[in-house]
Amino acid sequence: MSSTSPPYKRALLHVSLDAFSSFNEYYQELVSLAVGRVSEALTIYVFSPDIQRYKDVPFMCWKEVHDVLSLIYVSATKAAHDNFFPLLDVDVVFEEWCGYPIELSDDEQFEVIFGEREDCYNLQKFNENRKNSNLSELPIQLLTSRSQSDSLTTSHDNTSIAGNSLQSSIMKKTRFNHVAVGGTFDHLHAGHKILLHMSVWITNKRLVCGVTAENMLQNKKYKEFLEPIDTRISKVLKFLRKLRSEAFIQYQVVPIYDIYGPTATDPDIEAIVVSKETMAGANSINEERKKRSFKKLDLAVIEVISSTNPSLGEVELKNLKLSSTYIREYLYKKQTTVKSSTNL
Numbered sequence: 001m002s003s004t005s006p007p008y009k010r011a012l013l014h015v016s017l018d019a020f021s022s023f024n025e026y027y028q029e030l031v032s033l034a035v036g037r038v039s040e041a042l043t044i045y046v047f048s049p050d051i052q053r054y055k056d057v058p059f060m061c062w063k064e065v066h067d068v069l070s071l072i073y074v075s076a077t078k079a080a081h082d083n084f085f086p087l088l089d090v091d092v093v094f095e096e097w098c099g100y101p102i103e104l105s106d107d108e109q110f111e112v113i114f115g116e117r118e119d120c121y122n123l124q125k126f127n128e129n130r131k132n133s134n135l136s137e138l139p140i141q142l143l144t145s146r147s148q149s150d151s152l153t154t155s156h157d158n159t160s161i162a163g164n165s166l167q168s169s170i171m172k173k174t175r176f177n178h179v180a181v182g183g184t185f186d187h188l189h190a191g192h193k194i195l196l197h198m199s200v201w202i203t204n205k206r207l208v209c210g211v212t213a214e215n216m217l218q219n220k221k222y223k224e225f226l227e228p229i230d231t232r233i234s235k236v237l238k239f240l241r242k243l244r245s246e247a248f249i250q251y252q253v254v255p256i257y258d259i260y261g262p263t264a265t266d267p268d269i270e271a272i273v274v275s276k277e278t279m280a281g282a283n284s285i286n287e288e289r290k291k292r293s294f295k296k297l298d299l300a301v302i303e304v305i306s307s308t309n310p311s312l313g314e315v316e317l318k319n320l321k322l323s324s325t326y327i328r329e330y331l332y333k334k335q336t337t338v339k340s341s342t343n344l
Helices: 026-033 048-054 058-082 117-132 149-153 190-201 229-243 277-292 324-343
Strands: 008-016 038-047 091-093 113-115 140-143 176-183 203-212 250-256 271-275 298-302
Touching: 008 117, 008 298, 026 038, 026 058, 038 058, 038 140, 048 091, 058 149, 058 190, 091 190, 113 117, 117 140, 176 190, 176 250, 176 277, 190 203, 190 271, 190 298, 203 229, 203 277, 229 250, 271 277, 277 298
Parallel strands: 008 038, 008 113, 038 091, 113 140, 176 203, 176 271, 203 250, 271 298
Antiparallel strands: none
């Protein structure tokens, strides 16, 4: 529990992994330590040889990518909750694959770079790059985990988070040229970000992202705290551009007024990324495409996560998942508390 405000608003944490599967308790603690020092936004910049190794065969490591993203986001989200900053904005970006040097992104307004002692060379290199680009150098803080040093080479125990979530027909595919994904994307959170990251991971040319319009959200709890459609679209587009440069992928982020969106009218779309809870919608989309003589979409399914569990079973989905509803409820209670205090 943190009794004082964190010293930084916005920070960059660099994490170097020997492989996706090497993210373990040691790295979880590094993430937690960084989260505890930031109040607004933390970008976790991940390097691993696996990123380049599998970049042309993304489905061969679908589970591994899903697992490492889930573990990082769960570690960060849990730490943010523990430190009473549940709305902390955490992004996970893959180094090099994103297509730009994030340390030169002045829009991020980083105040500090976090990292581990073994990664000093890369951290100093970031500042050299900034200096060469006429940007001010950033202070470097080395984080020390209490975990034993031998944990650095120990893979995490949870080796089957994503499970068999791909159709066997697409396991050997390279990236799809045209991929679809959809959602409400209200108060963009870790679950959304994993869904979007996995969508970008398998996209070669164009990602079509449908954002649910207000006409479909009338029954949402705490709907007065729903973000406007323009805000949600803007946040999704900004996040996608951060994941991978538009030099590589065209992002088409549009409002949708029914469950189909562009998937019912765009015959070029080849695949759709969904979560377990939206599988029924994906099946309905394929039924609609069949009526129009469009090719059936391949399905790639991700797990739903909570702030404490990287993977949830069917019974847990509704009760424990990290959700926009939780965030809206948090904002409602926060507003109610402020009003009550004002009236005292």
